[in-house]
Amino acid sequence: MKKYIRHRLIQVIPIVFGITILTYLIMKLAPGGPLANMVNPRTSIESINRAKEALGLDKPILVQYVSWMGQIFQGNFGYSTFSGQPVLQMIGDRLGATLLLTGTAFLFSFLVGIPLGVYSATHKYTPGDYGLTIFSFVGISIPSFFFGMTLIYVFAMQLKWFPTSGFGNTAFSGSDLQWFFDKLRYLVMPALALALANIATVMRFTRSSMIETLSQDYIRTAQSKGLTKRAVIYRHALKNSLIPVITIFGLSIPTLFGGAYIIEKVFSWPGIGQLGVEAIGNRDYAVLMGLTLITAILVLVGNLISDILYSVVDPRIKY
Amino acid sequence: MDMTFETRRRRNLFRTDGWKRFRKNKLALFGLAVILLMVLMAVFAPFIASHDPYESIKSQAGLILKNKSPADSGTLLGTDSLGRDVFSRVLYAARISMSVGLVAVGISTAVGILLGSLAGYFGKWVDTVIMRLVDVVYCFPVLFLVIIISTVLKPSIYNVMLVIGLCNWTGTARFVRGEILRVRELDYVTASESLGARDSRIILNHILPNVMAPILVEATLQMAHAILTEAALSYLGVGVQMPTASWGNMLFGASNLSTLTLRPWQWVPPGICILMAVLSINFIGDGLRDAFDARQKK
Numbered sequence: 003m004k005k006y007i008r009h010r011l012i013q014v015i016p017i018v019f020g021i022t023i024l025t026y027l028i029m030k031l032a033p034g035g036p037l038a039n040m041v042n043p044r045t046s047i048e049s050i051n052r053a054k055e056a057l058g059l060d061k062p063i064l065v066q067y068v069s070w071m072g073q074i075f076q077g078n079f080g081y082s083t084f085s086g087q088p089v090l091q092m093i094g095d096r097l098g099a100t101l102l103l104t105g106t107a108f109l110f111s112f113l114v115g116i117p118l119g120v121y122s123a124t125h126k127y128t129p130g131d132y133g134l135t136i137f138s139f140v141g142i143s144i145p146s147f148f149f150g151m152t153l154i155y156v157f158a159m160q161l162k163w164f165p166t167s168g169f170g171n172t173a174f175s176g177s178d179l180q181w182f183f184d185k186l187r188y189l190v191m192p193a194l195a196l197a198l199a200n201i202a203t204v205m206r207f208t209r210s211s212m213i214e215t216l217s218q219d220y221i222r223t224a225q226s227k228g229l230t231k232r233a234v235i236y237r238h239a240l241k242n243s244l245i246p247v248i249t250i251f252g253l254s255i256p257t258l259f260g261g262a263y264i265i266e267k268v269f270s271w272p273g274i275g276q277l278g279v280e281a282i283g284n285r286d287y288a289v290l291m292g293l294t295l296i297t298a299i300l301v302l303v304g305n306l307i308s309d310i311l312y313s314v315v316d317p318r319i320k321y
Numbered sequence: 322m323d324m325t326f327e328t329r330r331r332r333n334l335f336r337t338d339g340w341k342r343f344r345k346n347k348l349a350l351f352g353l354a355v356i357l358l359m360v361l362m363a364v365f366a367p368f369i370a371s372h373d374p375y376e377s378i379k380s381q382a383g384l385i386l387k388n389k390s391p392a393d394s395g396t397l398l399g400t401d402s403l404g405r406d407v408f409s410r411v412l413y414a415a416r417i418s419m420s421v422g423l424v425a426v427g428i429s430t431a432v433g434i435l436l437g438s439l440a441g442y443f444g445k446w447v448d449t450v451i452m453r454l455v456d457v458v459y460c461f462p463v464l465f466l467v468i469i470i471s472t473v474l475k476p477s478i479y480n481v482m483l484v485i486g487l488c489n490w491t492g493t494a495r496f497v498r499g500e501i502l503r504v505r506e507l508d509y510v511t512a513s514e515s516l517g518a519r520d521s522r523i524i525l526n527h528i529l530p531n532v533m534a535p536i537l538v539e540a541t542l543q544m545a546h547a548i549l550t551e552a553a554l555s556y557l558g559v560g561v562q563m564p565t566a567s568w569g570n571m572l573f574g575a576s577n578l579s580t581l582t583l584r585p586w587q588w589v590p591p592g593i594c595i596l597m598a599v600l601s602i603n604f605i606g607d608g609l610r611d612a613f614d615a616r617q618k619k
Binding site: 016017024028031139140142143144146148151159166167256257259261264278283287290297298299301302305 | 348453454456457458459460461462463464465468469470472473474545549552553556557558559569572575576578581582585588592595596599600603604607
C-alpha cells in the first residue's frame, strides 16, 4: 500500500506540468492575447509593441511559458486585466464561499444518497424502488440552473421559506448560533441544487453495489444464523457495499466545482464561480487562468485522496 | 456468392433478442417515444410553429406584444421580452440543442475511440502518453473547461459543438482502451495476427466491432450530457448566441429575478424541454445497456 501511495504521488508531478501547459495553451488561444482588452483602436502600433516587450510577449512561446511558470511557483498568478488586483488574492477572497457550498453539497450527496440507495436495494422491485429509480434519472437529467430557478420560484417566491439568493448579511448581529442558522437559510437551496445530480449518482451506485453484496454467500450465512434483517443489512452488508461508493468521492469533485459556476450565478453566491462568470463577462484572462489552475489542482488533490482512501479501505486491492 | 449474401443480410431489428429485452424496459420505450416526438417537432418546426421565431408579434394597433402571458397574447406559451412567440422559439431551439448534442457526441466518440484504441492496442509509450493526457484533461471539470475555452474562442454554434466534443472524450477513451486490452488477448485476435493481418485491420475488423455495443451505450449517455452542457453554456451566455434560440439561452434571457417570478412562461417550457430530452435519452441509454448485455438477468 505504501508503495502504491508513493507511486501515485510520483504520478502527480507530470500531471501538474500537463495541467499548467494545457492552461497556458488555452489562454494562448485568446484572439489578441492579454493586450486585447488594454488597447483601444487609437493606440499606435509602436506603443502596442512597447507594451508587448514590457510584458515579454515578443519572446518565443516556450520562454514565455517558463517565465510564467517561474512566477506561479513564487505564488504570483499575475494581475487582473480588469481591476488590476492580484489574481491570487481575488481567488483567495472567494474560495471560502465556494468550499462552503461545494462541501455542503458533498455532504448532502452522501448523507441523502446512501440511505436512499440502501432503501432501494432492500426494497428491490417495489413501487418505492421504482419511484426512486425514476427520481434518480430525473436527478441526473435536470439542468442544475433550471432546478435552482424552480427552487427559487417555489420556495423563495411563493412559499417564502428561504431567501432568494446571496450569502446573507455580513453585518449580522446576534449570537453565533443565530449567525449559523442565518447562513444555513442561504445555503440550503444552492447546496441542494448543486447536490441533486450527485445524490442521484450516489444513490444508483449504492443500490447496485448493495444488491450485489446482498447476493454474497456470507450474507446468506448471516441470515441462516438467524440474525435480524436489520443486523444483516447494516452490520454485514452496508460496510462492504460502500467501498465502491468511495470512487464517487473522487468523481464528484470535478462535477461539484464545475457545477458551482452555474449554481453561484443562479443564487448570486459570492464564490469563485461567480468570480469566473464575472471574468468571462470582462474577458479577464488573467483571472480565468488563475481559476483554471486552482480548480485543476483542487480536483487533482481530491482524486489523489479518494484513490489513497480506496487502497486503505479495501485491502483486497493489490497494485 | 449467395451464401455470403444470406449471412450478411440484415436481421429484422424487431425480431432480435436485444429488441425484446429493450421492449421490456418500459422507461426506455417511453424515452424512445418522447425523443421521436421531439425530433419530429424539430424537423417539422416550420410547419408547426405558429409564428416566426425571430419576429416580434404585433397587436392590431401595431404595438409589440412584449412579455405577454399566454392568455394576454393569444399564443400557446406567451411571448418573450422582445415580443417573440415562446412556443415557436422552443420548437426551433430543439433543432439547435439536439444537433449540438449529436455533433458533439460524434466528435467526442471519434476522438475517444481513436485515442483509446491506439493506447490499448500499441501499449508501451503510446499508452503512457495518451493516458497521461487523459489524466491531465480529467483534472479540469468538463463544464469548466468548456466554459473557459468557449470564452476564449469566439462564441458560435460550431465552436460550441467542437469544444463540447473535444472536452468529453476521456471517458470513452479510457473505456475503449480497457475493452481493447481485454479483447486483444482473445484467441481469435492472436489467430488473425498469426495470419499476418495488419494492425489497422485487426483493430477495425476484429476488435472494434466487438466493443461497439458498449460504445453505443456510452455515446447515448454522453449525448444526454452534451445537451446539458450546451444548455449550461448558453445559460452563461458563452454558448449559442442570440438571436438564434437554444433551450439554454432561452433560460439565459430569464435569469433575472423579475422574469423568474413574474413570467414563468418564458423559462419553464425550455427548461422542461431540456429535462424531457435528456431524461428520455438517459432512459434509452439504460435500455440499450440492458438490451446489449445478454448475460445480465433482470
